[in-house]
Amino acid sequence: MKKIIIGIVLCLAMTMMAGCNNIGNGEARQGITDFMSYGGAVFPLSLMDTYNGIIATRNTVFDFSGFGRSGDERLHMFHNDIRVSDRYLLTNATAEDKAITIVYPFAMSFGDLERLLPTMTINGSTVDATLWAGDRIDVQTWRDFENVLSDDSYFLQAITSVPDLSQQVIVYEFTNAHTENTRAVAPTLAASFNIDFDRTKILTYGFNGGVIDTDNNFMRQSFFVPRLVERSQYLIIIGDDITNFSLQGYGNGALNRGDEIDVTVDVRRFEAVLGDTWEILLRDFADDFATTDWHSPHHTMISNLFFNASAALLHDTQEPEIIARRIFFGVGTLEDLFSHTLWASRIFYLTAKISIPPGATISVNVDMIRPGSYDFFKARTGNEGLNGYDMFTTLGSTMAFDNVSVEIVGTEYIEIVRTNIGTASNNRTYIAGLDIDEPHFYIEVRRASGN
Numbered sequence: 272m273k274k275i276i277i278g279i280v281l282c283l284a285m286t287m288m289a290g291c292n293n294i295g296n297g298e299a300r301q302g303i304t305d306f307m308s309y310g311g312a313v314f315p316l317s318l319m320d321t322y323n324g325i326i327a328t329r330n331t332v333f334d335f336s337g338f339g340r341s342g343d344e345r346l347h348m349f350h351n352d353i354r355v356s357d358r359y360l361l362t363n364a365t366a367e368d369k370a371i372t373i374v375y376p377f378a379m380s381f382g383d384l385e386r387l388l389p390t391m392t393i394n395g396s397t398v399d400a401t402l403w404a405g406d407r408i409d410v411q412t413w414r415d416f417e418n419v420l421s422d423d424s425y426f427l428q429a430i431t432s433v434p435d436l437s438q439q440v441i442v443y444e445f446t447n448a449h450t451e452n453t454r455a456v457a458p459t460l461a462a463s464f465n466i467d468f469d470r471t472k473i474l475t476y477g478f479n480g481g482v483i484d485t486d487n488n489f490m491r492q493s494f495f496v497p498r499l500v501e502r503s504q505y506l507i508i509i510g511d512d513i514t515n516f517s518l519q520g521y522g523n524g525a526l527n528r529g530d531e532i533d534v535t536v537d538v539r540r541f542e543a544v545l546g547d548t549w550e551i552l553l554r555d556f557a558d559d560f561a562t563t564d565w566h567s568p569h570h571t572m573i574s575n576l577f578f579n580a581s582a583a584l585l586h587d588t589q590e591p592e593i594i595a596r597r598i599f600f601g602v603g604t605l606e607d608l609f610s611h612t613l614w615a616s617r618i619f620y621l622t623a624k625i626s627i628p629p630g631a632t633i634s635v636n637v638d639m640i641r642p643g644s645y646d647f648f649k650a651r652t653g654n655e656g657l658n659g660y661d662m663f664t665t666l667g668s669t670m671a672f673d674n675v676s677v678e679i680v681g682t683e684y685i686e687i688v689r690t691n692i693g694t695a696s697n698n699r700t701y702i703a704g705l706d707i708d709e710p711h712f713y714i715e716v717r718r719a720s721g722n
Contacts, residue, residue: 303689303713305412306644306659307651310351311378311616312413312711313662316359316635318669319372319622324365328674331662332356336681338718347386351643351658359635363627374426375400375621375637376667378410381580382613384571389639391621400621404576405429406583407615413661413711419618420667429620434582436546441508443516445477448496448504448536455522460534461493462506464513471511476552476605477504480524493526496534502555507548507605546582553578556609568613581612657688661713664705675705677712685716 313331334354348354363369379387381404391398405425410416419425443462450458459479465488466473475481475492482491490513494504506513520534521527557572571577585608627633643658664675677692679701692712693703705712 307646310642310644314376315668317374326362327670328360330358332678335685355641357637362632366629369627392636398623400623403429403620405618410616440545443506444539445504446537450534452532457523458496459521463491464516472509474507656717659715688715690714
């Protein structure tokens with residue numbers, strides 16, 4: 272293909288990431304529904320290494336007391352969120368002290384981290400655990416987690432990978448774009464130049480469209496001239512510099528001949544370290560998300576963890592077709608990359624170092640909000656109002672468990688439609704011991720009538 276013409280892709284990319292990435296096949300298999308939007312699972316506690324003599328019991332509480340209700344008691348929770356308390360007793364069955372590192376995995380996106388980050392306590396005291404982020408993963412059902420956690424490679428990547436952004440780059444910064452033309456529908460400024468596509472890659476920030484002609488080593492990048500809010504635009508050149516650089520204003524983003532207008536702009540060319548420029552632009556992008564809402568992702572996006580995750584995506588050579596790798600080099604923008612980093616599914620890990628005296632037992636509790644899985648409104652007959660929640664018994668864990676059980680509280684607010692957890696109950700609390708050899712347990716519920 273000789274020429275590629277690109278329009279505004281950010282909203283489309285965000286729509287795909289927020290929705291299509293979660294669409295399953297809509298069929299019920301092995302007794303559990305493959306929901307169109309998968310909420311993720313509860314994972315078991317693990318250990319950094321295998322420690323002989325550490326024995327664990329586990330009790331996981333699914334609390335539906337706030338399910339489908341509104342009011343102060345549901346602060347920070349959405350309509351199908353529930354509270355989960357994953358409780359462990361770790362016993363040192365040896366005659367010596369055991370200094371161990373516990374590892375707790377949980378699945379979500381960076382965009383939900385402010386709201387859904389679990390809290391870990393040890394013997395009743397809150398732990399300042401270390402947070403790690405794994406690579407993005409494509410998760411449509413619980414079976415996808417089995418593939419990701421079939422060995423320890425995903426976890427090792429999460430705790431060891433540090434992307435390198437130390438290379439020198441050339442930056443073109445565009446500021447103070449302005450036009451006196453008041454009749455232009457959507458005034459646009461286009462930067463045209465020649466580029467050796469074999470020796471140079473281009474990252475853009477603040478640009479809205481472009482033309483790429485690989486046969487003639489030509490590229491044009493354009494952005495709308497702001498009428499009110501001023502912002503800067505950037506071309507980041509990785510490799511050889513561009514040549515034959517020129518600027519031209521247009522009356523709209525089509526960049527048609529005969530629609531030229533006068534646009535003034537200040538352009539600064541300078542050399543920089545890619546990581547330094549990356550941090551500046553990432554903070555600028557994060558500022559667009561800065562609100563006073565309790566679920567704003569702004570704080571997350573200015574963290575070193577998010578910086579590393581976005582940089583890792585830049586170096587990823589296994590991009591899926593839905594967001595092709597080339598979208599980040601001249602065809603799309605860094606906004607696309609930052610957005611994908613923000614909303615892509617991944618597994619996070621909390622780690623903490625603890626010591627257990629010989630013969631002693633300590634408690635480890637992890638409390639969290641977990642979203643439910645669901646179908647989109649009126650998408651499938653029979654699944655209206657149905658929400659799913661699930662857990663893994665031992666998947667990915669190096670812990671030796673001797674007992675695993677589940678409690679379901681707040682059952683007066685729900686109708687249990689399907690589950691493989693068991694049938695034992697005590698008044699309004701649903702209690703069941705689990706078969707450790709069964710890898711996956713689930714519960715599918717609806718809001719009880721009258722609630």
